[in-house]
Amino acid sequence: xxxxxxxQGMNIKSIGLFGFLGLILLGCNGTNFxxxxxxxxxxxxxxxxxxxxxxxxxxxxxxWVNAGExxxxxxxxxxxxxxxxxxxxKNQPKAIYMEFEAxxxxxxxxxxxxxxxxDARFFLDLYEVSNSGRKNIQFAKDTSQLNFQVKxxxxxxxxxxxxxxxxxxxxxxxxxNPSLAFPIGGKNHRSIxxxxxxxxDGGRRRHEGVDVFAPRGTPVIAVxxxxxxxxxxxxxxxxxxxxxxxxxxxxYAHLDTQMVKTGQAVNIGDTLGTVGNTGxxxxxxxHLHFGIYRSGRGxxxxxxxxxxxxxxxxxxxxxxxxxxxxxxxKVPTANLRSKPGTNAEIIQKLPNNTVxxxxxxxNDWYRVLLPDGRVGxxxxxxxxxxxxxxxxxxxxxEFMIRENFADNNNFEASRLGENLEVIGEFQxxxxxxxxxxxxxxxx
Numbered sequence: 276x277x278x279x280x281x282x283q284g285m286n287i288k289s290i291g292l293f294g295f296l297g298l299i300l301l302g303c304n305g306t307n308f309x310x311x312x313x314x315x316x317x318x319x320x321x322x323x324x325x326x327x328x329x330x331x332x333x334x335x336x337x338x339w340v341n342a343g344e345x346x347x348x349x350x351x352x353x354x355x356x357x358x359x360x361x362x363x364x365k366n367q368p369k370a371i372y373m374e375f376e377a378x379x380x381x382x383x384x385x386x387x388x389x390x391x392x393x394d395a396r397f398f399l400d401l402y403e404v405s406n407s408g409r410k411n412i413q414f415a416k417d418t419s420q421l422n423f424q425v426k427x428x429x430x431x432x433x434x435x436x437x438x439x440x441x442x443x444x445x446x447x448x449x450x451x452n453p454s455l456a457f458p459i460g461g462k463n464h465r466s467i468x469x470x471x472x473x474x475x476d477g478g479r480r481r482h483e484g485v486d487v488f489a490p491r492g493t494p495v496i497a498v499x500x501x502x503x504x505x506x507x508x509x510x511x512x513x514x515x516x517x518x519x520x521x522x523x524x525x526x527y528a529h530l531d532t533q534m535v536k537t538g539q540a541v542n543i544g545d546t547l548g549t550v551g552n553t554g555x556x557x558x559x560x561x562h563l564h565f566g567i568y569r570s571g572r573g574x575x576x577x578x579x580x581x582x583x584x585x586x587x588x589x590x591x592x593x594x595x596x597x598x599x600x601x602x603x604x605k606v607p608t609a610n611l612r613s614k615p616g617t618n619a620e621i622i623q624k625l626p627n628n629t630v631x632x633x634x635x636x637x638n639d640w641y642r643v644l645l646p647d648g649r650v651g652x653x654x655x656x657x658x659x660x661x662x663x664x665x666x667x668x669x670x671x672x673e674f675m676i677r678e679n680f681a682d683n684n685n686f687e688a689s690r691l692g693e694n695l696e697v698i699g700e701f702q703x704x705x706x707x708x709x710x711x712x713x714x715x716x717x718x
Contacts, residue, residue, distance in 0.1 A: 316414050318343070318398040321438060335439065339368040343436050346372035347409070349650045350432060351642060352613045355383075356450040359642065360390075360590050361635035362598035363442030370436035371634075373449060374404060378428045380567075380580035381451045385433045387419040388446040390592055395441035404430040424454050425579075426522075444595045447635070455498040455580045456543050458527065458565050459489050459550070464581040468562070471576040483574035484526065484566030491531055491561040493550040497541040498525055498565075498580075506533050512564065513553025523575070526566035529556040594636040597660055601706075601714070602643075603699045604629045605659040611651035615640035622651045628665070630699030630706050631658075646680035646701045646716075666697035668707065668717065676707065676715040685718070 315323075322343070325336045351373045363369055377383055387397040399415035401423055409432065415421040425431070433449060457463050469486035501520020508514050512528030518541060519525070531551025535541065552561045567575045604625050612619040615637050625631075631643035631653065640652045668674070668688070675685040680701065688695060691709060695717075699706035705717045 316400070316411065317416060318400055318414065318434075318436070321398065325439070335368070339436075339439050342368040343370045343434065345648075346370035346434055346436070349648055350374040351650055352619075353449060354614060356584050356586050357448070357637065358586050358590055359447045359635040359637040360444065360592065360595045360598065361447050361642075362444050362595065363395075363437050364599065365440055365442040368436075368439065369442075370434055371447070372432055372434045374430055374432040375449065376429070377425045377431050377451065378579035379425050379575060380454050380577070381425045381582070382422055382454045383425060383431065384420065384422045384448070384450050384452060385415075385435075386421075386448045387435060388448065389419070389443065390445055390595070391443035392441075395443060396438045397445075398434075398436050398438070400434045402432040402434070403427070404432055428579075444592070444598065446590075450586075451582070451584055453581050453583055454521075455577075456496065457581055458495055458498050458525075458563060459487055459493060460496055460544075462487060462489070463583060464578060467578065467581075471574070471578060484528075484564050485577050486562050486564050488560055488562040489550045491549070491551055493561075494546045495527055495530065495548050495550060495563055497543055497545045497547055500542045501525075501540075503535045503537055503539045503541060503547075506535060506537050509554065511555050513556065514548070514551065515554075516547050518547070522569070524568040524570075526564075526568065528564040528566075529553050529562060531561070588638045590637055597633050597641070598636065600633050600660060601630055601662065601699070602633055602641075602658040602660055603631070603662060604653075604657060606657050609653055609657040611643075611645075611649075611653060613651060615642075615652045617654075619652070622649065625653075626700075628700045630662075630701055646704075646706075648681065662698040662708075664696035664698055664708070666705075668695045668697065674717055676717050678715060680704065680716050688715075688717070691715075 322340055325339060330336050351371065353373050353375050355375050385399055385401065389395055397419045399419065399421050400411055401413040401421055402409040403412050413421055413423040435447060466487050467485045468488050469482060471482060471485060473482040475482050497518060499520040501518050503516060503518045505517040514530040514533055516527040516530065516533055516535065517524060527547060529552055530548040533548045535547050550561050550563050552559055556562065565577055567577045567580060569575050604627055607627050609625045610621045611623045611625055613622055631645050633641045634644050635642035639655050641655055643653050644650055674688050676688045677685050693709045693711065695707040695709055697705050698708050707715045707717055
């Protein structure tokens with residue numbers, strides 16, 4: 276079911292099965308499901324419970340399961356860090372699936388912060404995306420938050436879906452965080468002066484690390500807890516220290532002093548030595564050369580392990596006022612974009628009076644759902660939020676209508692017994708509203 280629909284009119288209490296199902300679901304928790312179905316991904320656990328023989332034929336159950344699968348068909352492209360104020364209609368099953376690029380060394384965190392209600396359970400699942408499909412690699416078990424350290428640079432996705440009959444206004448956060456402490460206290464990734472892959476020796480080799488300049492004698496610290504593998508000296512790096520931790524080997528070079536011993540266990544933040552310019556750095560100002568190596572892979576770019584990105588603009592609860600509204604384009608043409616920003620790819624050019632449903636707000640952009648299920652972003656100033664009629668149809672006119680754009684169940688408009696006003700368009704269809712405020716599509 277896509278686009279504008281009348282699902283919100285469903286009276287759950289009038290349907291015995293839904294009422295019974297609702298009581299069962301609201302009284303259960305993850306522990307109950309685990310006892311019944313055994314340990315598994317919480318989303319799969321819940322889905323298996325809904326698909327048990329007692330409930331599998333309930334339409335609302337099928338809609339919930341289908342919503343989770345259908346979200347993969349319309350991924351929302353985002354750039355990290357990302358924040359959105361969104362709304363999940365309690366009686367209309369919905370899931371959001373967002374895809375983004377991530378680099379080895381970053382910690383990805385995804386979180387749902389409930390605003391209008393506090394008792395909903397949200398399922399968060401993280402996927403690694405490749406040409407062969409999606410692989411579920413992490414999930415939130417008992418909370419509405421997950422964290423994952425990226426081992427392979429590439430595309431990832433996160434699906435967010437509340438349990439049945441739960442929802443409300445929420446804040447969605449998908450962020451990247453550093454996985455290592457910076458090797459020089461008081462500095463961060465912005466202090467890096469020479470980068471991984473920069474040419475060395477006239478282009479005969481590439482830089483296998485990063486350089487950070489600091490006064491001679493500045494303490495150099497352990498970026499993680501681990502063990503010192505080697506304390507030594509060589510022509511290239513001068514006084515060096517190798518330590519390992521978290522599946523990686525960390526290389527410190529051009530040190531002035533070494534303050535640890537081979538085999539010593541260290542904690543994150545412990546002082547290993549001090550900045551110098553030994554080895555082939557003798558003619559340069561004091562600095563630390565820092566490299567990261569992974570077994571079987573060789574040198575790895577350290578920058579993503581340290582990079583911090585913060586939200587430039589924070590969207591607040593005040594931005595939720597139009598969530599769930601049906602809106603229409605008020606300008607001659609509006610660009611539907613793949614991401615929130617004027618530099619993002621244009622998915623489609625929408626003509627005047629095209630309707631969409633607002634699903635989320637991030638900065639000055641709305642994430643919208645078109646009637647055909649396509650998802651994208653529209654700048655807020657391009658939309659009209661109060662849909663005054665610009666045409667009308669008499670109920671006695673002979674034409675066919677349907678409740679939902681994507682349905683094939685047409686019936687004669689005369690059966691409504693009400694006059695209809697035109698409040699929007701999509702492709703060759705018109706969105707109508709009845710005297711009682713219900714939406715229908717005329718084809």
